[in-house]
Amino acid sequence: MTASPTFRHAVPADAVRCFEIETAAYEGDEAATLEKIATRIAQYPEGFLILEAEGGIAGFINSGCAFEVVMSDEAFKELIGHDPVAPNVVIMSVVIDPAEQGKGYSKLLMQRFIRDMREAGKKSIHLMCKEQHVALYAKMGYRYTQPSASDHGGVAWHEMVMDL
Template sequence: MIREASLNDLDTCYQIETSAYAGDEAATREKIEKRILTYPEGFLVLELDDEVVALVNAGATDKVEMSDEAFKELIGHDPAGRHIVIMSVAVAPAHQGKGYAGRLLSAFIDRMRTMDKREIHLICQTELIDFYAKYGFEYRCVSDSEHGGLNWHEMTLNLSTGG
């Protein structure tokens, strides 16, 4: 089942986030809590047998700056914003490679279309470019983001044409 996250999911979402992202890449428990509370319609989880195994979360804005670290704390978030910025897509290690990230991402894209959003933006590591391209995301450029001290790539999905 795919549904909005609630505070009951906080600890599990934090565990998934920290197991899926290395070091400074992972959001803190406090950031995850703020994302659930501030924009639940942009925070979806995939649940199997009453266990959350995957998550996707995002914020909305009309001004997209992918290298803006403050946005990861939802500073500048506007629920009415027409552009969605994905902050995390993560699957618990025991459930990786089973298609759950794609299933959740597809549901997230459908939801954002239903909410009349224009575009979805994300940054990803090189090895995930092809994965996101399968869902209609187009490669934009190497990102200015230095999040976690890593190199990132910007991708965008136009919701009126892509996916």
Template sequence: MSELNIRSAKVSDLDRCFEIENASYAGEEAATKEKVLKRIETYPEGFLILENKKEIVGFINSGATHKVELSDEEFKELIGHDPHGEHIVIMSVVIHPEYQGKSFTSLLMKHFINAMKEMNKTEIYLICQTELINMYAKYGFVYLGESDSDHGGLSWHEMSLSLSAQQIKSLDAFAVISK
């Protein structure tokens, strides 16, 4: 495995992030280039990039809020985002198809969860497809139920992770990995 780095996104990452978003999500499920840019510019501390020596291989992006409404499509454009909000809403967790199956999602998720704890956030929320429920459960996310969201014309499920010390699983996070 080559050296990996996790960092906050920069505007110069836009083209590669948009390419990964489009390669990984079907049709209207993918965010537009404008939405990806707004997420980078508005909340870079909630937009984490995983890169190797060659290129960006994946990312997680999110917004912060005081009131969570997972079916709110406007929040995907960060309408209602408040960087001081205690709750985090993940919008994308994505690894380029060429790099999937190498535990990069796990590395990125663990780092993201720890970063949000360090920022004193209290809970992380997300919506996901049925086949991803068990994956997110591995990180301590709890199933909340079916979502009212019909984003991309699909049906979704809501999950949350409490970041309180007694409820979160112990997670190791590494900013740089070398093997």
């Protein structure tokens, strides 16, 4: 029997492994650079949740907080404009190592992230996803808002929000 996954906040030493997972799971320019991941860990570890399974990092969610959410703001991906006390959370990546997919980890990770953000007193969680993931996030409690103005990575994105 395998052990249940565990959760923790990221530390700087996690950046390289998270970058490996990010580049394995996202196509081309969609993946964050190692520098962006390291910045997100350094500036907002409370919003960088790691799921560990079988003794290693299997996936993560990273985010920042804003008073006014503009999902197409590319600078925010480097946490420019991030304020940890702001009430609105913006998810930048939800990633499970391709070798670990199909085990229900993304749902467990999102449930824990939502719980943590609720406990932190946040008011909403925003994310962008590809069309094929809209139904998945809707099942998790997100509401579709609009097609995104972002063309990050040359892909069409859709904006969703959850009120906490």
